[in-house]
Amino acid sequence: MTMMLTDLPMAIQRSDFAGDFVWGVSTSSYQIEGAAAVDGRVPSIWDTFAATPGKVRDGSTGAVACDHYHRWEEDLDLAQSMGLNAYRFSIAWPRIFNGVDAEPNAKGLAFYSRLVDGMLARGLQPWCTLYHWDLPQYIQDQGGWNNRATVDLYLRYADVMTRHLGDRVKHWITHNEPWCTAMHGNWDGMHAPGNKSLPLALQVCHNVLLSHGRAVPLIRANVPDAKVGIALSLHPVMPASDSATDRAAVSRHDALRNRWFLDVLYGRGYPAEALALVGADAPVVEPGDLEAIAVPCDFLGVNYYFPEVVRDAPDEYPLRAQIVFPPDRQRTDFGWEVAPDGMVTLLERVARDYPTGDLYVTENGSSYDDHLEDGLVRDTARRDYLIRHLAAVRDAIAGGGGIKGYFAWSLLDNFEWAEGYLRRFGLTYIDYETQRRIVKQSGEWYSAFLRGA
Ligand code: IFM
Numbered sequence: 001m002t003m004m005l006t007d008l009p010m011a012i013q014r015s016d017f018a019g020d021f022v023w024g025v026s027t028s029s030y031q032i033e034g035a036a037a038v039d040g041r042v043p044s045i046w047d048t049f050a051a052t053p054g055k056v057r058d059g060s061t062g063a064v065a066c067d068h069y070h071r072w073e074e075d076l077d078l079a080q081s082m083g084l085n086a087y088r089f090s091i092a093w094p095r096i097f098n099g100v101d102a103e104p105n106a107k108g109l110a111f112y113s114r115l116v117d118g119m120l121a122r123g124l125q126p127w128c129t130l131y132h133w134d135l136p137q138y139i140q141d142q143g144g145w146n147n148r149a150t151v152d153l154y155l156r157y158a159d160v161m162t163r164h165l166g167d168r169v170k171h172w173i174t175h176n177e178p179w180c181t182a183m184h185g186n187w188d189g190m191h192a193p194g195n196k197s198l199p200l201a202l203q204v205c206h207n208v209l210l211s212h213g214r215a216v217p218l219i220r221a222n223v224p225d226a227k228v229g230i231a232l233s234l235h236p237v238m239p240a241s242d243s244a245t246d247r248a249a250v251s252r253h254d255a256l257r258n259r260w261f262l263d264v265l266y267g268r269g270y271p272a273e274a275l276a277l278v279g280a281d282a283p284v285v286e287p288g289d290l291e292a293i294a295v296p297c298d299f300l301g302v303n304y305y306f307p308e309v310v311r312d313a314p315d316e317y318p319l320r321a322q323i324v325f326p327p328d329r330q331r332t333d334f335g336w337e338v339a340p341d342g343m344v345t346l347l348e349r350v351a352r353d354y355p356t357g358d359l360y361v362t363e364n365g366s367s368y369d370d371h372l373e374d375g376l377v378r379d380t381a382r383r384d385y386l387i388r389h390l391a392a393v394r395d396a397i398a399g400g401g402g403i404k405g406y407f408a409w410s411l412l413d414n415f416e417w418a419e420g421y422l423r424r425f426g427l428t429y430i431d432y433e434t435q436r437r438i439v440k441q442s443g444e445w446y447s448a449f450l451r452g453a
Contacts, residue, residue: 012391014452022125022405023450024086025079025427026363028132028176030062031414033092035069038039041095044134045144045185046417049192056285058420065415067435072115074437078428080122080413083444083450087286088362088407089115090132090176090292093157099138100153104160108386112161116168127362127407128165129173129231130158130215131208133181133191140193145181145204154211159218162260166223173301173362174212174219177233178261181208190418198318199281206283209264213292231301231362234350236342240311240324248310249321252277256319266354267294277318299404302350304389306340334367334423338385340392347396358404363388367410367416367423370440377429377440386442390449408446440443 014023030046050061070076079087096110119126131154139150162172175181182205183189187198195201212230219228237254239246255274263271269290275282313322330338343364351359366385372379386408397403413426421432427443431435439447 012387012394012447012449013197016394017397018404020404022086022360022407023084024088024125024127024407025082025084025407025411026088026407027068027411028090028129029092029095029417030065030132030134031410032066032068032075032412034062034064034067034276036063037059038069039095040082040098040105040428041092041108042098043137044092044094045137045140045192046081046134048137049194050302050420052194055194056418056420058416058422060420062415064432066156066412066430068412069111071311071435073118075411076115076118076122078262078437078439079124082427082439082447085123085125086127086171086405086407087119088127088129088173090129090134091161092134093131094134096157096160097136097153098103100142109164112165114323116165120168125171126165126169127171128161128169129176130154130161131174131181131211132176133185135192145192145207146186146200148207148210151207151211151214155214155218158215159222162219162222166219166226170176170223170226172219172223172226172228173229174215174228175208176231176362177303178205178208178212178230179233179257181205186388198278198288199283202278202281203283205260206285206289209261210289211292212265213289213295216295216297227296227298227324227358228358229299229301229357230265231303233303233305233363234258234262234346235304235306235308236346236349238307238309238342240309240326243312245312246310249310249319253308253310253321254325262350262354264290264293265297265300266356277320279318281318292381296355297357299354299358300350300354301360302347303363303409304343304361305364305366306337307335307339307345318335332366332381333369333420336366338366338388340388341390343392344396344399347393347401351396351401351403357402359402360405360407361393361403362407363405363409365425367425370413370424370429372429372431372438375438377438379440379442382427382440382442383445386446 187201189196261292325432413424413430416423
């Protein structure tokens with residue numbers, strides 16, 4: 001289905017949003033930094049996973065990626081030239097600690113210090129994610145997130161980073177998309193470390209959420225004026241048909257996909273509906289865990305990409321529900337449905353049902369098969385996706401969702417996990433042969449929008 005330009009809410013402008021609205025882009029360490037063995041960085045689970053034949057579709061790794069570790073000044077210049085006022089990045093834990101009992105690595109700390117100073121010098125508010133999936137391999141070798149001791153290692157890492165950067169970084173995100181850490185990493189095995197066990201995934205999920213809950217007071221103690229939150233990947237869930245069975249399947253799917261995170265973070269414990277479905281596969285929860293996880297935060301980050309459509313599927317364990325892909329939907333080249341209305345539904349629902357404090361869209365973006373032609377990348381579809389989703393944010397604000405900022409995914413094309421370099425999400429094209437950066441038409445549009453042109 002082709003979107004006509006006339007269907008677009010072209011009238012959208014920056015002045016439709018509050019003057020202090022946060023306009024950013026999101027990035028993550030393993031996806032852009034490269035320099036895998038430089039300045040004392042040790043392997044992460046993604047180095048190991050990507051080096052395993054068959055795990056990443058094009059056989060690639062993040063060893064070089066966008067070489068951002070060496071080209072960060074150029075990349076921050078790009079972000080600044082787009083007219084952004086914020087920049088979301090993550091720290092590579094394997095650059096900071098090279099062993100369980102090691103002292104922090106001064107070169108790793110210095111890199112992030114330079115990066116943050118570079119943001120501030122360019123008028124970019126730093127938004128730091130502590131964990132975006134690149135767990136040090138030596139921690140995985142001791143059980144990774146399935147081992148409760150990893151929570152303590154994470155707290156030590158969070159302590160060091162917030163002491164080191166807290167004088168300049170005020171916005172902290174404990175984890176990016178714990179669903180992916182837990183479920184892709186340990187249930188379907190699509191991500192590192194590649195396990196395939198539901199009980200393992202649920203225990204990992206619990207330990208990750210516990211590490212979040214325990215880290216929040218520690219971050220606040222180190223950075224008194226900190227704003228702390230977590231970024232969840234959430235999906236509105238729609239029924240494949242109007243049948244009562246498909247609608248019941250929606251509730252079951254939503255219980256694990258969304259409420260498993262939202263309910264526990266906001267003090268309701270794990271949803272009874274999901275607990276009944278997973279039965280003995282539920283995680284071990286120790287006394288005090290749920291209270292720790294439900295620590296009040298300053299904001300919630302919502303990463304929105306697409307709705308999930310589900311149907312009743314009695315044979316599917318544990319949810320008796322199955323995701324389907326209706327053929328009549330507009331989709332990106334990655335096959336993800338383009339549904340800005342879903343973002344309105346999702347943001348309004350989260351704001352209505354949970355005491356989240358401020359909401360930020362911490363990721364939103366689209367992957368298309370871009371081509372560099374005559375020095376230009378005419379990614380009209382991504383530009384239109386961006387316009388329509390910004391209009392959706394505006395509509396969700398009008399509908400009562402207290403959304404205070406929007407971060408596009410992503411500044412640069414990058415290593416898209418199990419898809420390697422086959423998927424491009426950037427507002428800027430990367431020519432991986434030369435590492436040349438070319439701002440795409442979508443990036444030019446975002447820039448014009450931000451400048452009020
Ligand atoms: O590239 C990822 C990112 O690391 C986490 N959120 C979704 C993006 C697109 O798949």
